[in-house]
């Protein structure tokens with residue numbers, strides 16, 4: 425499975441993607457969580473206490489002059505899979521966590537780290553990890569560039585006008601993507617019975633999960649804890665678990681599992 429969560433800022437991408445990654449790992453799958461948002465997000469919802477662990481400088485080198493491509497690359501001999509094995513953080517439930525590097529890092533080191541991050545997600549083997557991504561808010565490049573590793577996009581939508589508008593735009597962008605992608609909606613912060621139907625009708629997307637409004641999610645964030653650890657029995661975590669069940673039928677890309 426290669427999924428990425430997209431949607432308007434604040435819709436709940438980080439809270440849901442981190443929870444999703446851990447629940448998928450609990451089903452026995454190798455999971456690589458990928459956070460390409462330069463602002464903090466997925467680390468907290470996975471239950472990591474650090475949000476900034478960019479690739480170390482020794483994993484990266486200048487690209488030789490006679491080679492095409494960006495200025496920096498992974499050190500010669502270091503494959504994308506090895507870079508993950510060695511340098512990705514390990515979150516609870518064994519989820520490996522790769523991130524883009526946060527903007528408080530020294531700018532040059534950050535630039536090097538980001539190019540290497542991009543190389544890794546481009547060159548990851550198909551049969552090693554299930555990928556679960558948290559993409560930055562908005563419509564910029566979710567289906568190309570940073571988000572191109574995914575083949576299923578889950579648009580997190582709040583049952584509110586602006587969020588619904590963003591979902592419609594994302595659906596349109598997806599239909600114009602150069603490669604075939606699947607786009608599904610996750611209704612989040614749902615509090616009324618008609619909310620999920622409204623999201624389906626107004627976004628034009630199939631709603632594959634309906635996550636209730638759960639005040640403890642915000643409390644978890646304030647406490648710096650994963651929602652899954654603070655309120656494991658909540659209906660909201662239950663809804664994310666159903667979403668994992670629903671998508672878990674997809675095999676690792678390229679592998680006959």
Ligand SMILES: Nc1ncnc2c1ncn2[C@@H]1O[C@H](COP(=O)(O)OP(=O)(O)OP(=O)(O)O)[C@@H](O)[C@H]1O
Nearest residue numbers: 433434435436437438439561613636637638641642
């Ligand atoms: N189902 C929910 N019920 C209540 N609060 C929620 C729920 N899902 C997310 N939240 C809260 O909404 C806020 C935004 O969530 P989150 O950070 O996951 O959104 P995001 O889409 O990743 O935002 P950004 O675009 O800024 O990265 C957080 O305070 C989070 O705890």
Ligand SMILES: [Mg+2]
Nearest residue numbers: 437438461465
């Ligand atoms: Mg986020």
